Amino acid sequence: MNHRGGWALIKNTWQSWLQHRGFFFLLAFGWMLPLLVYMLVWSAAAGEGSLEGFSQETLAGYYLILILSNQLTYPITNWTVGDNIRIGQISRWLIQPMSPLYHALSAEIAGKVVFMVFSIPVTGLLALLIHPTVDINITNVILFLPALLFAWVLRFFWGYWLALLAFWATRADSLLALQDTFIFLLGGHLAPIHLLPDWLQPIARLLPFRYMSAFPVEILTGQVTGQETLLGFIALTIWLTLAILLYRFVWQRGIRHYEAVGG
Amino acid sequence: MLHYVKLIGQFFKISAQAEMAYRANFFIRLLYSVLNVVTGLFSLVVIFNQVESIKGWDLPSALVLLGIYLLLGALRSLFMGPSLESVAGMDGEIWTGTFDFTLLRPVNKQFMISFRYWRIFALIDLIFALGVLVYAIVLLGTPLSILTLIRFLATLTAGILLLYAALLAFSSLVFWNSGFLFTWVINDLFQLARYPVGIYPNWLRLILTWIIPVGLMTTIPAQALAGTLSPGLLILTIFFSVGAFIGASLLFRRGLQKYSSASS
Numbered sequence: 270m271n272h273r274g275g276w277a278l279i280k281n282t283w284q285s286w287l288q289h290r291g292f293f294f295l296l297a298f299g300w301m302l303p304l305l306v307y308m309l310v311w312s313a314a315a316g317e318g319s320l321e322g323f324s325q326e327t328l329a330g331y332y333l334i335l336i337l338s339n340q341l342t343y344p345i346t347n348w349t350v351g352d353n354i355r356i357g358q359i360s361r362w363l364i365q366p367m368s369p370l371y372h373a374l375s376a377e378i379a380g381k382v383v384f385m386v387f388s389i390p391v392t393g394l395l396a397l398l399i400h401p402t403v404d405i406n407i408t409n410v411i412l413f414l415p416a417l418l419f420a421w422v423l424r425f426f427w428g429y430w431l432a433l434l435a436f437w438a439t440r441a442d443s444l445l446a447l448q449d450t451f452i453f454l455l456g457g458h459l460a461p462i463h464l465l466p467d468w469l470q471p472i473a474r475l476l477p478f479r480y481m482s483a484f485p486v487e488i489l490t491g492q493v494t495g496q497e498t499l500l501g502f503i504a505l506t507i508w509l510t511l512a513i514l515l516y517r518f519v520w521q522r523g524i525r526h527y528e529a530v531g532g
Numbered sequence: 533m534l535h536y537v538k539l540i541g542q543f544f545k546i547s548a549q550a551e552m553a554y555r556a557n558f559f560i561r562l563l564y565s566v567l568n569v570v571t572g573l574f575s576l577v578v579i580f581n582q583v584e585s586i587k588g589w590d591l592p593s594a595l596v597l598l599g600i601y602l603l604l605g606a607l608r609s610l611f612m613g614p615s616l617e618s619v620a621g622m623d624g625e626i627w628t629g630t631f632d633f634t635l636l637r638p639v640n641k642q643f644m645i646s647f648r649y650w651r652i653f654a655l656i657d658l659i660f661a662l663g664v665l666v667y668a669i670v671l672l673g674t675p676l677s678i679l680t681l682i683r684f685l686a687t688l689t690a691g692i693l694l695l696y697a698a699l700l701a702f703s704s705l706v707f708w709n710s711g712f713l714f715t716w717v718i719n720d721l722f723q724l725a726r727y728p729v730g731i732y733p734n735w736l737r738l739i740l741t742w743i744i745p746v747g748l749m750t751t752i753p754a755q756a757l758a759g760t761l762s763p764g765l766l767i768l769t770i771f772f773s774v775g776a777f778i779g780a781s782l783l784f785r786r787g788l789q790k791y792s793s794a795s796s
Contacts, residue, residue, distance in 0.1 A: 291711065295720075299719075302724070303723060309733070309736070313732075314582060314583045320582055320583070440556070443563055443564070446567065447563070447567065454574060459575050464582055
């Protein structure tokens with residue numbers, strides 16, 4: 270496999286995306302807003318007191334970090350996989366001497382860079398405005414980083430295998446909308462997992478959506494105990510393995526099914 | 533006047549025919565509509581499972597507000613959104629320069645760009661929104677007097693007018709900077725109307741009331757229905773919405789004068 274070509278592609282994509290930054294800043298702004306809305310809703314609900322241990326300040330800390338980690342784990346490229354299969358772009362990638370995964374990877378990394386250029390200053394400014402509190406200790410930071418990386422890989426591959434169903438069904442991207450909805454409801458966006466109704470919390474901890482988004486933030490803000498962290502990492506690893514297996518299965522079947530017309 | 537009504541009928545018919553060509557899309561749109569409503573309802577269930585009320589808003593009154601939000605959203609995606617988007621959105625006519633052809637049509641320009649395209653599948657959203665609204669009114673439990681109903685309809689109309697004015701104003705900004713997707717900004721900001729403006733911090737509340745009146749669009753009609761709206765605020769809202777409409781129309785006209793076509 271040609272990794273040098275892959276790296277050149279990654280650099281190229283990210284430089285070209287930075288030129289269209291206005292567009293990407295708008296996308297980042299759009300993703301930020303729902304989280305800000307729920308931060309303000311829960312802050313108003315908590316008032317001067319606290320809800321299940323969450324005060325206004327800790328809610329603000331949770332949501333501001335979630336805004337950043339959500340953008341770092343959001344796989345925007347999943348949305349274009351279907352289009353590339355439909356219009357036949359994928360034919361060109363298949364004959365290049367490197368894995369087509371690099372095209373997704375280059376866009377992913379380019380996206381993260383451009384989004385952070387916008388989102389880090391904006392969340393920083395918001396932090397000055399609303400005074401969040403976060404108890405950060407070094408263990409949490411060390412555990413946060415792999416959790417964040419795995420969350421991205423899980424979210425990416427889970428969306429990727431869904432998007433690859435476009436080999437058979439033209440509108441497979443509607444499954445991605447379904448996934449986004451589940452992440453919003455059960456992945457700590459609508460509410461931190463601890464604020465969900467009691468009957469829903471075990472379900473949210475079992476399904477993969479928490480591990481795609483809220484789990485690293487919970488670690489960093491110290492919401493989970495050591496044992497819960499360990500269990501979380503186990504669940505994350507299981508879902509991640511499953512996602513990669515599903516990706517490989519769907520990809521191999523899809524490639525055999527794929528027929529390009531014209532060129 | 534009748535001429536314009538007939539034109540809207542024609543626009544609707546043409547758009548409907550175009551969309552009916554992609555009939556399988558119906559199921560995708562249905563899925564998105566269901567997701568939208570379920571997310572809205574579920575959010576309220578989760579929030580009011582934790583607290584009885586937020587700054588005076590309990591579950592039924594928040595549900596009324598959600599119904600109004602969904603209703604405005606449905607109207608936006610039914611015609612305001614697609615029509616204005618076709619001019620000011622991504623690959624819109626001002627980007628591509630095909631706006632010249634629109635200007636040549638012998639009708640009022642603002643009318644043309646506001647009512648031209650209809651997305652008939654948004655009628656599903658409209659039905660869901662009305663369903664939520666009716667259910668919320670039932671849950672509210674107070675019998676509706678004629679006066680309350682009139683107040684509600686008047687403020688709801690004002691809310692629709694405010695939404696239209698905001699969309700038109702943001703779309704008009706594209707005449708000054710054609711590379712920026714102003715319509716996306718207002719679509720994003722509209723999400724703030726999902727919850728009562730009173731729950732936001734003071735500085736944000738002031739912005740959402742007077743500068744980008746997203747907060748008024750849903751909060752005021754919901755208050756009118758619950759009977760907590762003062763007559764002064766009711767009259768102020770109606771005047772404000774008419775003023776916003778006039779202001780946005782003037783802005784559009786100013787922008788139109790600036791339009792210098794794209795070379796082709």
